[in-house]
Amino acid sequence: MALLAWTRQADHFFLSGLDKAGNTSNPLGSSVTPVTVAQIPGLNTLGIALARLDYAPWGLIPLHFHPRATSTFISKVLQKGDVFVFPVGLIHFQQNSSQNPGIITVANAVLGSKPSIADDILSKAFQVDKSVIDYL
Template identity: 75%
Template sequence: MVNHIIFVLSLLAFTCALAFASDPSPVQDFCIADPASSGRVNGFACLDPKLAQADHFFLSGLDKAGNTSNPLSSSVTPVTVAQIPGLNILGITLARLDYAPWGLIPLHFHPRATEVLTVLEGSLYVGFVTSNPNNQFISKVLQKGDVFVFPVGLIHFQQNVGQGKAISISALSSQNPGIITVANAVFGSKPSIADDILSKAFQVDKSLIDYLQAKFYLIRIQ
């Protein structure tokens, strides 16, 4: 009987661990990030809560457009613990995304967060790809006021398909969602992945791999 109870409790603990496999819930009101501290936890060390001020939970300027004068014709303005120290341990971040006509947020994924995107202006073509073995491509054209969800860990993109600029806001379910841009990770890694490995993986000639690696190296050092 005792062994049975232990087994059930162990199973419940394992199930709960799976169910909450994301940013942990806070066990205090807040933990203002203290970047000056040498201590590190799963996030930043906490400033003394008695020193809390409104500015620790505040950011202005998100109404200002980002600079889209770049090869992708897009810009990301993050709202993370680096901009708002009071976000530390709260399990959420934001980002403003600006797109010039045909501007692109390229294929990428967030290893630790689901993303909820809301279009504020313009028209966006968005999509994501499901995991193996199906690799189903799910996409949609969004208009102002539309909302779209990118599940955690899945490759996705956004592109402006309107005639004018586009703006969107994304909320992400982690204080540190991470971002891995597929092309940069594959062709711009440091040090580079051997071209024979990439050539075999993509079933293309090594000369094409060398060209892409050189191109992304130039992008990386600019």
């Protein structure tokens, strides 16, 4: 019988490079640099992940969620150097330099799916009038 052991090493809890800005020259004007167990093995079983977000002026991280979700709306304006922790699965978006994000394109998986999801199902799921779904 083979005995498997995981030896903890300093490198399992370390990542460098988050001081380097991500490339924001894309249609969204944003870049996400994830820091998960894939980058820091020592995070395994801790339930912790983070990301560096870089924005061009008016850059956007569109509406999205992470699996094992809850659905609570939380709003917070961040200043330079601030950190915000998203609860597991919180549906969220981020946008640079605006308190009014304007019209946000919801993920193609919902509003652009093929075959399409019926408007009455979407209006129930988002708890809005069907006319709002038609508008989107």
